[in-house]
Amino acid sequence: MQSKYTLLLFFVTAISAVTAQNQQITLEEIWGGAFRTEGLQDLHSMNNGRQYSVLNTTGDSVSVDIYNYASQQKVQTVVSSNELEDIDSFSSYTFSDDESKLILATDVEPVYRRSRLGKYYVYDTKTKSLTAIHPEKIQEPTFSPDGTKVAFGYRNDLYVKDLFTELTIQITRDGAKNKIINGITDWVYEEEFGFVRAFEWNASSDKIAYLRFDETNVPEFSMDIYGKALYPTQQVFKYPKAGEANAKVTVFVFDLPSKKGSSVYLSNNSDIYVPRIKWTNDPNILSVQVMNRHQNDLNLVFYNAKTSERTVVLNEKSDTYIDVTDNLTFLADNSFIWTSEKDGYNHIYWYNSDGSLKDQVTRGPWEVTNYYGYDKTTNRIFYQSTQEGSTNRSVYSIGLDVKDSRKLTQEVGTNNATFSSDYSYFINNFSNTTTPPKYTLYNIKDGTYKVLKDNKDLASKLEDYKLPQKEFFELTTEKGHKLNAWMIKPTNFDASKKYPLFMYQYSGPGSQQVSNRWNGANDYWYYMLAEQGYIVACVDGRGTGFKGADFKKVTYKELGKYEVEDQIDAAKELGKRDYIDADRIGIWGWSYGGFMSSNCLLKGNDVFKMAIAVAPVTSWRFYDTIYTERYMQTPQENPSGYDENSPINHVEKLKGAYLLIHGTGDDNVHVQNTMRMVEALVQANKQFDWALYPDKNHGIYGGNTRLQLYTKMTNFIKDNL
Secondary structure (H helix, E strand, C coil), X not given: CCCHHHXXXXXXXXXXXXXXXXXCCCHHHHHHCCCCCCCCCCCEECCCCCEEEXXXXXXXXXXXXXXXXXXXXXXXXXXXXXXXXXXXXXXXXXXXXXXXXXXXXXXXXXXXXXXXXXXXXXXXXXXXXXXXCCCCCEEEEEECCCCCEEEEEECCEEEEEECCCCCEEECCCCCECCCEEECECCHHHHHHHCCCECXXXXXXXXXXXXXXXXXXXXXXXXXXXXXXXXXXXXXXXXXXXXXXXXXXXXXXXXXXXXXXXXXXXXXCCCCEEEEEEEECCCCXXXXXXXXXXXXXXXXXXXXXXXXXXXXXXXXXXXXXCCCCCCCCXXXXXXXXXXXXXXXXXXXXXXXXXXXXXXXXXXXXXXXXXXXXXXXXXXXXXXXEECCCCCCCEEEEEEECCCCCCEECCCCCCEEEEEECCCCCEEEEEEXXXXXXXXXXXXXXXXXXXXXXXXXXXXXHHHCCCCCCCEEEXXXXXXXXXXXXXXXXXXXXXXXXXXXXXXXXCCCCCCCCCCCCCCCCXXXXXXXXXXXXXXXXXXXXXXXXXXXXXXXXXXXXXCCCCHHHHHHHHHHHHHHXXXXXXXXXXXXXXXXXXXXXXXXXXXXXXXXCCEEEEECCCCCHHHCEHHHHHHHHCCCCCCHHHHHCCCHHHCHHHCCCEEEEEEECCCCCCCCHHHHHHHHHHHHCCCCCEEEEECCCCCCCCCCCHHHHHHHHHHHHHHHHC
């Protein structure tokens, strides 16, 4: 017979086990970092191909440590903040080409989404010395290839510091706020072409090519900054809205020995874009990518800095638009690798140095989604693709002779590789909806692999929550469009009941939300909502990416038309299911997704009961030139495309519950969008809810902001769905 104590212990243990397995996710946990994953920070492959470095943080100490690929043993600490007298810590590092020096970043502050200001130091691994590059905060410090100099941007001008003499020369002298920028991109280039450093060293370290932006005629945008002082201040910056004047961009080449600069002639038309510059292996030959304003005509220009001769080696045209990438790679003979959608899918091409096509390296009804590089020793190209389906990513290699394609990764989901410098190893970051990020070392030569980090502690922790499953499926609309989708049902799902449906989407051109990867913060929110009795679904409609150019580019000149049709049609299709209450369907989105959710509630007012729009575009007339005109041309050329699909022009159709949210410090999608939407709704005598977050940018975060925001949205869903 068991004692009373034993029986009591048994029941307590059993109850504890049941309670643990039914633990509920809270917003405090989501936004408090309870489900954060571990990774490898600032991973860099060393030149020898046998080792790699990472940034490690232990307590108050930060270090750059080197590990051996094969043994996984730490072999060296390159630098530790404990050993440095002049700085307490650093947040990132960059090696010189010969790895004898590092640039360490300290006291870094954001400017816009990608740009940063900071104090930077050069650390010499031989002398153990630390030298400030500049006494003030600077931008984008970059070693010359020979490691003897550092170029950087400061107050809109470009400088070079000689690390031996410690003398700094000023390359440009006309930089002025909101007028002229040298070597650093303007707001719209940074946001839409995705780069900040607009200067490049040549191979022999004696020339720098850079972009000069003349913003004089670009209209200014101003934002009130409320802060904590008695009076608010204003942030004023140049922001070209669709159809307005862009900065005039000029390419210059500065010769350091002669201390002379010269401009590069590119076109008779000054209204052009220069989205990329890159030196070839020849230290005198600079490649420049030049696009027309419509972004459907791209020239790859070779400029000879010695003779001033320019040659268009490649021209690509499209009936819609051309996406800019960082995939251009020059081989030893200056032949080059290029990616293009010209056969209907994004693939890899190999061209001679004169621009004649040597071969199309990859082909098929799938997309190359990441180009990793070329190994000259084995003559192989390494890339990531959707060959296992548009929602998955796998890593492959293929011979430059278009033979012997090999799949290098093992598991189905999202694989992303970081290769060693000699392509003998790669560290793969893998995840899917049931597997948190797992970092695995692959030996390419013998095919063996070893798990480095697997986030097992997080996986074990989540077992106590008994999370619902994310189910992937293909949804076919009544019009016959086949769309990728996922759905989350409550763990205690009962098919005989009817559940409200809450839909999420982003829907922007070339984007993807239906992807077989590990959870983001929003996924945990969806799991929480599912456990509270909602079915959550996401559908990638036409216009989204990775299913071919035709599927992606169908929205050209009509942003918000076909994508909205697909969300409305998807909601109708899902509403036919016995377990979904077709009278209780809601939708939400952020940024482009907020533009979409607003349109869906208005144009689909017989389908959607409620919508939440965070930081939405409400008229494409308010957004920037590069992004908007890429897909819409200008408002002057395409007024109906702008106006017929902008929610600001359909407010009279509002029937359901609408929550509108924006940060007043949003430099990207300006709060002007929400203010104009509010005024239109007021004049239409429509009731709605809205919230402004003072001084918060497009991400609306900081302190308890995200927790308060998601609490507000959760309560709105419960009250209206």
